[in-house]
Amino acid sequence: MKKDFLALNQFTKAELDDLFTLTRELKEKQKKGIEHHLLKGKTVALIFEKSSTRTRVSFEVGVFQLGGHGLFISSATSQMGRGEPIRDTARTIARYCDGVMIRTYGQEVVEEFARYSSVPVINGLTDLFHPCQVMADLFTVIEHRGGYQGLKFAWIGDGNNMANTWVEAATVFGFDLTLACPPGYEPDEKVLAWARDRATSKIVLTHDPKEAAKDADVLNTDVWASMGQEQEQQEREQAFAGFQLNEALLDEAKGNCMVLHCLPAHRGEEISDDVIEGPHSAVWDEAENRLHVQKAIMATLMV
Ligand code: CP
Ligand code: NVA
Numbered sequence: 001m002k003k004d005f006l007a008l009n010q011f012t013k014a015e016l017d018d019l020f021t022l023t024r025e026l027k028e029k030q031k032k033g034i035e036h037h038l039l040k041g042k043t044v045a046l047i048f049e050k051s052s053t054r055t056r057v058s059f060e061v062g063v064f065q066l067g068g069h070g071l072f073i074s075s076a077t078s079q080m081g082r083g084e085p086i087r088d089t090a091r092t093i094a095r096y097c098d099g100v101m102i103r104t105y106g107q108e109v110v111e112e113f114a115r116y117s118s119v120p121v122i123n124g125l126t127d128l129f130h131p132c133q134v135m136a137d138l139f140t141v142i143e144h145r146g147g148y149q150g151l152k153f154a155w156i157g158d159g160n161n162m163a164n165t166w167v168e169a170a171t172v173f174g175f176d177l178t179l180a181c182p183p184g185y186e187p188d189e190k191v192l193a194w195a196r197d198r199a200t201s202k203i204v205l206t207h208d209p210k211e212a213a214k215d216a217d218v219l220n221t222d223v224w225a226s227m228g229q230e231q232e233q234q235e236r237e238q239a240f241a242g243f244q245l246n247e248a249l250l251d252e253a254k255g256n257c258m259v260l261h262c263l264p265a266h267r268g269e270e271i272s273d274d275v276i277e278g279p280h281s282a283v284w285d286e287a288e289n290r291l292h293v294q295k296a297i298m299a300t301l302m303v
Contacts, residue, residue: 004114005122005297007107007129008168009194016135016172022296023139023289030065030292037067038299042098044068046124049075049104050227054263055124055132058290059101066295071097075104090116099302105228120301122294127161127228128188132297133262134165136289138173140282141218143289144258148175154216154253155179156209156245157270158236159187162222162262170203171195178204180212182239209243213252219280220260221245221270237269246272250280258282 008016029036044063048056056072063070075081080089086109093100094117102110103124114121123131141148153170155163159181167187170177171194179187186192186205195203206212213219224236224243250257259271259280267273276283 002118002120003301004120005131005301006110006114007123008131008134008165008172011172013172013174019135019293019296019300020139020142022300023292026295026299027289027292030295035067036065038303039063039066039068039098042066042068042302043096044070044099044101044298044302045073045093045097046070047073047075047078047080047093047100047102047104048124049080049102049109050125052103052124054287054290055101055103058294059124062291062295062298065291066299068098086112087116089113090121091118094118099298122297122301125161127226128191129165129168130161130262131165131168132290132294133162134169135297136293137220137260137262137286138169139289139293140260140286141258143285144282145217148173151175151217152215152254153177154212154219155181155221156212156219156249157181157221157240157243158224158226159185160222160226162220163187164191166220167191167195167203170201171198172200174201176202176204178206178212178216180206180209180243182243183207185236185239209245209249210252213249216253216257218258218260219245219250219253222262223264223266224270240270244268244270244272245275247274247278250275260286263287 060070090113099120101122101124107126107128110123164187224240225233261283
């Protein structure tokens with residue numbers, strides 16, 4: 001039976017840890033120039049209904065390094081943009097390709113796509129989740145800190161797709177997470193309820209960024225207005241005043257803390273220039289690890 005990668009809640013900790021093991025192997029092979037053509041002769045459709053730099057480039061390069069071929073498909077220039085039903089697109093593309101990555105708005109779109117696709121579907125970001133990114137983030141933490149167990153994670157800012165995915169990650173992997181979001185910008189209620197039911201980790205919600213940053217090992221933030229929310233930029237700037245990840249906030253965290261940001265970043269808004277460029281920032285390793293983690297995901301689902 002084919003398996004999709006739509007959300008972290010579909011997986012056990014052991015399955016995701018296996019993905020990290022394969023990520024490490026593939027990264028080492030790529031660095032040493034050892035061939036690892038696990039997708040030789042295979043084709044992966046990369047469908048984008050939103051903009052992208054990292055996701056597009058890392059998937060295209062990743063498929064190539066695995067010996068396969070990636071096809072960039074923009075919804076604007078395909079029949080999807082003219083209203084062809086998702087289920088028709090999904091069944092058609094599955095007749096040509098061995099896998100699909102899709103970036104879109106509603107999580108229900110990737111779910112419908114996956115239901116009708118006979119080949120594996122990977123979520124490349126929806127309004128609800130960004131699972132490839134959080135896997136890359138955690139892999140970066142493992143590389144820098146030797147693991148994630150026992151570390152205190154902080155989320156500062158919008159309760160958006162990244163924050164929701166961190167809530168799922170904390171629950172599946174079992175680490176403590178404190179999220180500081182302005183009132184009205186908390187993570188998705190259903191995702192929080194799912195995490196509360198499982199109760200496998202301590203997840204704290206606060207409106208105080210200092211409380212989240214206190215003694216944190218890993219601090220994470222993201223833009224205040226995500227793709228699709230551009231018209232809310234001004235009101236969000238007001239609501240998020242005081243939620244910038246800056247040096248003053250880092251003073252609350254552990255001395256050897258790490259700073260993550262999925263990028264693209266708005267310096268001077270959710271993160272200060274000195275923090276993103278500073279010694280605690282791991283954002284470039286984080287961006288690179290999208291490539292390695294996604295290769296492991298594709299190889300696991302599509303071989
Ligand atoms: N972090 C991330 O997904 O970046 P892009 O939007 O550039 O793909
Ligand atoms: N929350 C951001 C993440 C971008 C990678 C967005 O959805 O626009």
